[in-house]
Amino acid sequence: MEAPVESDLVRAAQSGDEEALGVLLREYLPLLYNVVGRALNGHADVDDVVQETLFRAAQAIPALREPERFRSWLIAIAVRQIHERARGQARRAARESSLERLGDRADPSLDFVGATILELGLSGERRELAEASRWLSTDDRALLALWWQELGGRITRAELAEVLGLSRQHAAVRLQRMKSRLELARVLLRSRLGRRGCPRLSAMIPEGRLVPDPRMLNRLARHVRRCDQCQALSGQLLPPENLLASVALVPFPLALAHVVPGLVSSALTQAPAGVASLAAAGAKVFATEGALSKPVLAVKPAVLTGVALTGAAVTLGFAVQYLPSGQTPAPRPTFPVATAPAASPTPTVRATRPPTRTTSSPPARGFGVLLADYYVAPDGDDHADGSLDHPLASVGRAAALVRPGQTIAVRGGEYRLSAPLVLSAAGESGHRITLSNFRGEHPVLEAADSGAKEAAVTVQGAYWTVQGLAVTGSPSVGLTCSSCRGVVLTHLAVHDNHGVGVELRGDGTVDNQVVDVDSYANHDDSNDGADADGFLMLDGSGTGNVIRRCRFFDNSDDGLDIIKFADPVTVDGSWAFGNGVNRWHLSHFGGTGNGFVLQGTTSTDHPVAYTLTNNAAWDNAGPGFSGASNPGELAISRNTAFHNHREGFLFRRGRPQLSGNISLLNSDSQADLTSVAVAAGNSWNDSGWSAASLLSTDPTDAEGSRPVDGGLPPTRFLVSRRAGFGAPM
Numbered sequence: 001m002e003a004p005v006e007s008d009l010v011r012a013a014q015s016g017d018e019e020a021l022g023v024l025l026r027e028y029l030p031l032l033y034n035v036v037g038r039a040l041n042g043h044a045d046v047d048d049v050v051q052e053t054l055f056r057a058a059q060a061i062p063a064l065r066e067p068e069r070f071r072s073w074l075i076a077i078a079v080r081q082i083h084e085r086a087r088g089q090a091r092r093a094a095r096e097s098s099l100e101r102l103g104d105r106a107d108p109s110l111d112f113v114g115a116t117i118l119e120l121g122l123s124g125e126r127r128e129l130a131e132a133s134r135w136l137s138t139d140d141r142a143l144l145a146l147w148w149q150e151l152g153g154r155i156t157r158a159e160l161a162e163v164l165g166l167s168r169q170h171a172a173v174r175l176q177r178m179k180s181r182l183e184l185a186r187v188l189l190r191s192r193l194g195r196r197g198c199p200r201l202s203a204m205i206p207e208g209r210l211v212p213d214p215r216m217l218n219r220l221a222r223h224v225r226r227c228d229q230c231q232a233l234s235g236q237l238l239p240p241e242n243l244l245a246s247v248a249l250v251p252f253p254l255a256l257a258h259v260v261p262g263l264v265s266s267a268l269t270q271a272p273a274g275v276a277s278l279a280a281a282g283a284k285v286f287a288t289e290g291a292l293s294k295p296v297l298a299v300k301p302a303v304l305t306g307v308a309l310t311g312a313a314v315t316l317g318f319a320v321q322y323l324p325s326g327q328t329p330a331p332r333p334t335f336p337v338a339t340a341p342a343a344s345p346t347p348t349v350r351a352t353r354p355p356t357r358t359t360s361s362p363p364a365r366g367f368g369v370l371l372a373d374y375y376v377a378p379d380g381d382d383h384a385d386g387s388l389d390h391p392l393a394s395v396g397r398a399a400a401l402v403r404p405g406q407t408i409a410v411r412g413g414e415y416r417l418s419a420p421l422v423l424s425a426a427g428e429s430g431h432r433i434t435l436s437n438f439r440g441e442h443p444v445l446e447a448a449d450s451g452a453k454e455a456a457v458t459v460q461g462a463y464w465t466v467q468g469l470a471v472t473g474s475p476s477v478g479l480t481c482s483s484c485r486g487v488v489l490t491h492l493a494v495h496d497n498h499g500v501g502v503e504l505r506g507d508g509t510v511d512n513q514v515v516d517v518d519s520y521a522n523h524d525d526s527n528d529g530a531d532a533d534g535f536l537m538l539d540g541s542g543t544g545n546v547i548r549r550c551r552f553f554d555n556s557d558d559g560l561d562i563i564k565f566a567d568p569v570t571v572d573g574s575w576a577f578g579n580g581v582n583r584w585h586l587s588h589f590g591g592t593g594n595g596f597v598l599q600g601t602t603s604t605d606h607p608v609a610y611t612l613t614n615n616a617a618w619d620n621a622g623p624g625f626s627g628a629s630n631p632g633e634l635a636i637s638r639n640t641a642f643h644n645h646r647e648g649f650l651f652r653r654g655r656p657q658l659s660g661n662i663s664l665l666n667s668d669s670q671a672d673l674t675s676v677a678v679a680a681g682n683s684w685n686d687s688g689w690s691a692a693s694l695l696s697t698d699p700t701d702a703e704g705s706r707p708v709d710g711g712l713p714p715t716r717f718l719v720s721r722r723a724g725f726g727a728p729m
Contacts, residue, residue, distance in 0.1 A: 007067040007068050008430065009024055010024065010070045014061055018264050022260050023371070025054050034148070035075060035078055036050050036081075036082060038133070039145045049082060049085055053077050054260065057077050069159075069162070072155070072159035075155065129186060129240060132186040132188075133182070135188060135189065136181060136185060140178045152709065152711075157171070183237065183240075184217070187201070187234050188201065188220055188224075198230045200223070200229075201220065204220060242714070242719075367437070368409070369439060370409075370438070372407040374406070375388050375408075376394065376409070378393075378411065380411075395410060396419070404433060405433070409438045410435070410436065412437070412443055413441075414444045415446065416448075417445055417449065420447075420457070423460060423461055424460045426461040427461060432463045433461070434464075434465045435464065436465070443469055443470070444470040447497070451475065454476055454477060455476060455479060456473075456479065458482055459480070459481045460483070462485040464488070467492065476499040477503055478494040478499070480503050484504065484506075484512050488513045490710075491515075496523075500536045501532075501555065502535050503535070505536075507542065508541075508542055509537075511543070512545050513548070514546070516712075518551045522534060522556065528588045528589055532557050534553065534560060534576065535559070536560075537562040538562070540565055546571075547572070548570075549712050552574070554577075556579075556586075557592055558592055558595070559576025559594065559620065562599060563599040564599070565608070567608065568609050568611065571612050573712070574616075576594075576595035576596055576615070576616075576620060577619050577702075578620065580592055580593015580645075581593065591621065594623055594626050595620040595641070595644065597628055598610045608630065609634060610630075611635045612636045614728055615639045616718055618641070618642040618643050618644065621644075621646075623650040624639075624644040624666060633656065636656055636657065636659075637660050638659075638724075638725070638726060640662040640718045640726040642663075647668045647672045649671040650672050655674070655677065657677075658678070659679070661682045661683065662718075662726035664683065681724075682725075693721055694719065695721060699717050700717075701714065701716075702718075702729065712729075
């Protein structure tokens with residue numbers, strides 16, 4: 001997830017600060033390179049278009065009226081350059097003979113799709129989807145490029161609409177049209193390659209034709225709409241949202257970064273012609289859909305202002321793998337499997353599974369920061385100045401020095417905490433403090449010697465971003481956020497602590513985000529395993545708190561527990577599995593093993609309406625989802641409970657609202673609800689549900705390592721064959 005650009009940095013660039021402008025443009029190089037690269041499908045002009053975008057942005061930035069819109073403004077300029085280049089290519093193609101054009105086509109194996117597959121290791125449906133994008137028009141590829149970045153959290157839907165110069169509603173319509181054509185391309189590709197496709201459709205595609213022309217595509221689309229076999233194939237495809245959200249950025253050539261200072265200097269010394277109209281023009285690049293002809297691919301070598309590319313590249317996709325080196329987790333015990341209604345064919349449900357989580361160290365692939373105000377390294381010195389060449393030795397020393405708007409970069413290696421680490425400095429809304437791993441490196445905070453009674457790491461200040469670290473071995477809690485405001489905890493691995501993994505607590509806990517965090521194998525042996533949750537939120541109040549795309553697993557007590565917290569909390573797209581199992585052979589084990597439990601304030605006069613959407617719970621020793629004694633109107637939709645040792649959904653108090661949920665093969669019951677619960681459109685409200693209703697019951701992928709961007713692992717596990725039900729996974 002890209003951090004919002006700082007408005008004061010934009011203002012500094014507008015006032016003529018070349019260094020500030022250079023930092024801005026370098027920060028957005030990965031995003032620009034991927035948007036342009038996907039739109040032009042890796043044409044050799046990609047580097048030229050990116051450079052032209054940077055040059056024009058450097059000239060036009062004084063005319064930008066709203067600094068907070070810098071990112072969408074910059075992308076709008078890039079898209080405008082894409083279309084200007086396409087118009088130029090169309091004019092040139094009209095002047096050339098067919099023989100001349102033939103000699104100017106690129107080898108398809110060298111295009112951006114090939115780079116995506118090669119660099120990011122795409123396979124299965126992700127690979128097919130990337131290959132199918134070749135079949136889209138230039139306009140659709142440009143729109144796909146923007147949507148891809150939205151799904152990855154690098155731009156927002158509002159920014160996408162602003163780049164297109166459309167309202168959000170009109171942008172949604174454009175996206176839906178593009179997605180329909182992408183679905184057609186995926187069906188055509190499967191048929192062309194003989195992958196469970198329609199032989200009649202395959203025969204309609206001329207031999208040797210890489211991409212059909214528009215007229216042929218229309219004819220093929222008519223066949224797909226009328227063909228039952230093609231429609232069945234289309235229904236088997238995973239939604240592109242599920243496939244693209246966790247795909248990283250393709251690495252950009254290092255030489256592009258080297259030319260930024262020269263481009264900035266050149267742009268600022270030349271008279272900016274018409275810069276006041278650049279932003280407005282850039283925002284209207286999609287005004288006419290499909291008006292541009294397809295560009296001709298050229299094979300000229302990519303040369304960047306005299307610097308030839310040599311293949312060196314910097315990977316800039318998210319790349320934290322949250323299962324670091326250590327002991328292999330013990331195998332899970334076998335739970336009895338409830339009898340499912342007969343169905344054919346029925347996928348195999350594995351009652352006994354070997355450990356599937358890898359234990360290798362994270363690959364050195366891209367997530368983290370390069371530029372920082374203070375650097376920390378295992379061989380550093382706390383008396384040094386904290387520069388890259390003279391780093392500090394401890395995160396605590398850097399935390400004592402950091403000020404609002406500054407960044408701490410922690411180099412890879414182990415840091416043994418001799419005392420609890422407290423992050424007490426306060427950032428500001430527009431000047432966050434960032435504590436991050438150095439790009440591509442894996443720092444581990446080992447807290448066994450910290451003597452921590454509360455937490456190994458405590459965030460007390462506001463507006464911190466803590467990312468890319470592992471916290472392990474604490475005698476107590478791993479990481480606590482105490483009365484935090486505007487804090488982001490992301491891409492963290494918190495494991496093997498002797499208490500709760502991650503906790504938020506205290507009054508004034510406002511607008512915090514816990515995103516893409518793995519908290520696992522935490523166990524409080526001194527209390528018989530009864531209190532070590534993966535995530536705990538307790539004893540406090542505050543609005544705007546969100547937990548998203550996290551995994552809480554193999555903890556001695558619950559996966560996620562919210563108790564005595566007085567305001568609504570949103571839990572979205574997260575997974576809890578394998579909790580509440582005595583893997584540590586404690587003689588009086590007391591772990592409960594709820595997947596998700598929403599206990600509220602435990603007061604009947606203060607019900608709390610928490611929201612659970614798109615979550616999954618499986619193989620927990622207790623219920624998958626539980627409301628405990630919460631009397632509130634809980635909103636529970638599109639969640640999946642599978643093969644838990646007790647109930648799938650247990651809500652005996654309050655007035656919970658349940659819709660679109662799936663509960664299968666749970667041992668006690670699929671849903672045990674209060675008589676006033678509002679439950680409709682769930683699997684237990686309908687007949688015919690069984691394990692065969694799911695694409696897969698094999699959790700191997702879901703329980704494996706996160707992909708290079710740090711998102712949830714791609715999987716078919718628990719994905720419903722019926723639209724609108726259960727966690728999308």
